[in-house]
Amino acid sequence: MDHFLYRDGALYAEDVPLTEIAAAVGTPFYVYSTATLLRHFHLFDQALEGLDHLVCYAVKAASNQAILRTLAEAGAGMDVVSQGEYRRAKAAGVPGERIVFSGVGKTAEDIRVALSGGIRQFNVESEPELEVISAVAQELGVIAPITVRVNPDVDAKTHAKIATGKSENKFGIPIARAREVYARAAKLPGIDVIGIDVHIGSQLTQLEPFEMAYHKVAELTELLRADGHNIRRLDLGGGLGIPYARSNEAPPLPSDYGALVRRTLGHLGCEIEIEPGRLVVGNAGLLVSEVIYVKHGEGRDFLIVDAAMNDLIRPAMYEAHHDIVPVIEPAPAVELAPIDVVGPICETGDTFARQRPMPPLAAGDLIAFRSAGAYGAVMSSEYNSRLLIPEVMVKGDQFAVIRRRPTFDEMINRDTIPEWL
Incomplete structure (x- = not known):
């Protein structure tokens, strides 16, 4: 179960319409539901009730400090696999006695x-x-x-x-x-x-x-x-x-x-x-993207979106499936047609789905990749010099940007040109 549901014909994250977040931060972006995170953590904690236990969230699944602090305040420990993850957990307020280093x-x-x-x-x-x-x-x-x-x-x-x-x-x-x-x-x-x-x-x-x-x-x-x-x-x-x-x-x-x-x-x-990770955060996150073009090819059509494999690499790396849904709810009797959902990166591997049955969509429409909370933002990169995308957290009717989108100047100016050039 998650807290991403259609309401009045539009997809919401808890009590916030995704269209509102898209208007504020631009696309693509990740969005996480606090209620879903906590529900899934408590399911694990309750499953071991009566046993002396500690549920240590696997930080590698999604490591934003807002996620870590939300879970830590609920009583979670942390499982880390690098010094950086250890430092993230500490910065989020997790005491050392609740951090396991794998x-x-x-x-x-x-x-x-x-x-x-x-x-x-x-x-x-x-x-x-x-x-x-x-x-x-x-x-x-x-x-x-x-x-x-x-x-x-x-x-x-x-x-x-x-x-x-x-x-x-x-x-x-x-x-x-x-x-x-x-x-x-x-x-x-x-x-x-x-x-x-x-x-x-x-x-x-x-x-x-x-x-x-x-x-x-x-x-x-x-x-x-x-x-x-x-x-x-x-x-x-x-x-x-x-x-x-x-x-x-x-x-x-x-x-x-x-x-x-x-x-x-x-x-x-x-x-x-x-040390659960995926089951805690996987269904607590969506990747929201905008359609750039609908391209009609030889024998198949392509939905070209502004998210790419550098934002969500699981389909390219693991042949992973993500349900993809329109943010504006289609009519109940709408006819679905197979289409390839692809990103703008110059690789054929930048394909999210092949011949996926989808309702009719047009440039400017928003789509959401479900179950994208785990191994999504943490595995993203700047391949093709694409900017890292924002992460947003929702709690009830509030939302906050928990990782902003950098500027192109910030990305490019991290490079240092040697003196001989």
């Missing part, structure tokens, strides 16, 4: 910044990383809380580019070597081994892969405790998917996921962390 390539400087500013834990991805964390912690005279990310070799049945739990993926250590690595971690100075981390992928639409992974985590917890480790926290990652096409069968609900966690891991008495 990612396969943490540098000594990343670790130093997090230990100095406060951190809930590091999710360690490799033995060399473990050694660096120990060395930096000793240098600073502090203790670094860590979990080790284990790779359970479970097929998440998702897109190959976002699967993370198979043996050939770059993430974590093989679960078969976990006892050896934990034994090494326990001997290192400056390290406090507090738990286990696992994350098998993104956009999962079935619970079975989670269940397979969590059974393996439960077995490992018992083994590590028998080895003398005080395993008291389990970080289960994120990955629960959303229905990008409204005609598709909905993925499992957070309540079903919570029941699975209780069934597989509840008996261990561990604090549970989960």
Whole structure:
């Protein structure tokens, strides 16, 4: 469920018509619904009610500080994968004890910044990383809380580019070597081994892969405790998917996921962390764009819009589907016709949809890409020297620009021409 609905023939974000935002900020732009963000966060929080737990929002999904602060004020922790994300979370007012640091390539400087500013834990991805964390912690005279990310070799049945739990993926250590690595971690100075981390992928639409992974985590917890480790926290990652096409069968609900966690891991008495991103913010955001031209080609027509792959790269990168709807509601009996929805970038890959059934549209009409809140603005770029587009947040009948569109001069003047030119 989201809070983007037609009212009086026009699409609204909560109580604000999208046409009003478009008139104020221009197109294209991203818009987020506060009510949808909070609803989805609370669904996860309630799903784990009765368990000692913390829901850590995956900052990589959408990292604007307004989104982070909205979720933090609701009680969320944060899962970060870079120093920049750590600094964003801190700037948004998130205390260090609610920030988990994941990612396969943490540098000594990343670790130093997090230990100095406060951190809930590091999710360690490799033995060399473990050694660096120990060395930096000793240098600073502090203790670094860590979990080790284990790779359970479970097929998440998702897109190959976002699967993370198979043996050939770059993430974590093989679960078969976990006892050896934990034994090494326990001997290192400056390290406090507090738990286990696992994350098998993104956009999962079935619970079975989670269940397979969590059974393996439960077995490992018992083994590590028998080895003398005080395993008291389990970080289960994120990955629960959303229905990008409204005609598709909905993925499992957070309540079903919570029941699975209780069934597989509840008996261990561990604090549970989960790291949802897409399911919290995905359906909380739209990309709004204006039609530039309708072009009639040989055997197919093209809807050329002012958004492009640099603004929303998911269709080009992952062959991802986004429902596309007109901002002005079409008449109920209007006839749909197939059309390619494309952007203005000079690549054939700049295509959002091929032969998508759409109502008649004309230059100047507005369209909205649904389910664009996750991995939209955060993955945008200035390819073709296109300006980064605004982000807008809505709360009730109010809206605010939370990232403005830069000027062309600001973009161009970041370049520095060497003296010899």
